[in-house]
Amino acid sequence: MRVFVLLMAAGACLLLFLAGKRMLRSRRRRQLTAAPFPPAWDAILEKNVTLYRHLPDALREQLRGAIRIFLDEKRFEGLGGLELTDEIKVTIAAQACLLLLNRENRNYPGLTSILVYPSAYVAEETAHIGGGVYVEGPVVRLGESWKHGSVVLAWDNVKQSALNPEDGHNVVIHEFAHQLDQEDGLADGAPILEKQSGYAVWAEIMNEEYERLQEVSEHNGKSIMDEYGATDPAEFFAVATETFFEKPHQLKKQSPYLYEELKEFYNIDPVEWFKETP
Numbered sequence: 001m002r003v004f005v006l007l008m009a010a011g012a013c014l015l016l017f018l019a020g021k022r023m024l025r026s027r028r029r030r031q032l033t034a035a036p037f038p039p040a041w042d043a044i045l046e047k048n049v050t051l052y053r054h055l056p057d058a059l060r061e062q063l064r065g066a067i068r069i070f071l072d073e074k075r076f077e078g079l080g081g082l083e084l085t086d087e088i089k090v091t092i093a094a095q096a097c098l099l100l101l102n103r104e105n106r107n108y109p110g111l112t113s114i115l116v117y118p119s120a121y122v123a124e125e126t127a128h129i130g131g132g133v134y135v136e137g138p139v140v141r142l143g144e145s146w147k148h149g150s151v152v153l154a155w156d157n158v159k160q161s162a163l164n165p166e167d168g169h170n171v172v173i174h175e176f177a178h179q180l181d182q183e184d185g186l187a188d189g190a191p192i193l194e195k196q197s198g199y200a201v202w203a204e205i206m207n208e209e210y211e212r213l214q215e216v217s218e219h220n221g222k223s224i225m226d227e228y229g230a231t232d233p234a235e236f237f238a239v240a241t242e243t244f245f246e247k248p249h250q251l252k253k254q255s256p257y258l259y260e261e262l263k264e265f266y267n268i269d270p271v272e273w274f275k276e277t278p
Contacts, residue, residue, distance in 0.1 A: 189233030
């Protein structure tokens with residue numbers, strides 16, 4: 001009986017600790033979003049992040065608050081001799097936080113650090129080539145998302161893709177879409193949805209569009225989505241997210257059901273941000 005009482009007391013203390021921690025974090029976040037946004041950071045966004053210039057005023061304000069929270073809670077580390085600057089951190093944070101707009105700002109709970117190389121870097125990779133055979137070797141990468149703790153990025157590609165929002169390629173958006181996908185512990189192209197009932201429709205639409213992209217890729221056809229999305233469901237979700245933010249009009253025309261599913265998930269409509277090009 002005494003042991004049971006001690007366990008109950010320990011459990012109560014733990015619950016109180018966690019509740020207090022959440023309360024302090026919420027207070028800290030309110031303070032951060034209420035504080036004036038540094039003019040130097042706004043200048044960085046205007047210069048480096050073309051999507052920022054297209055955002056409606058309300059979303060720009062929301063993004064500024066999300067950036068402040070992101071930079072307060074995440075650790076940046078420069079690798080390969082890269083010296084970190086506000087330009088690097090703010091440019092990356094802005095693109096990562098685009099995926100959080102109009103949604104509950106969980107601020108990538110599994111992420112602790114962003115590792116930044118000056119340019120493309122070499123990493124070891126184990127690849128399955130079929131028949132139970134795996135090969136290991138070095139590969140050149142522009143970014144990667146780890147299930148536990150970190151996102152790795154190449155700064156020169158980050159900056160280039162931020163300036164060109166209509167090519168369908170954005171390494172930050174791609175890797176942070178993986179972070180959303182991995183929040184439930186799995187990299188399977190199915191992030192945590194607001195409603196449990198939404199998974200059936202999500203799976204149906206994503207599988208159909210994934211198989212469609214695979215077929216296009218196998219027959220050397222054309223798609224507005226990068227064929228890298230045909231690699232597996234996780235990469236499809238990341239590539240679809242890039243396309244949703246960077247080529248919204250084209251995606252809506254080519255794959256209206258996919259566009260609507262992503263629109264509901266991200267709770268924004270990028271079509272409204274851009275004038276349609278002929």
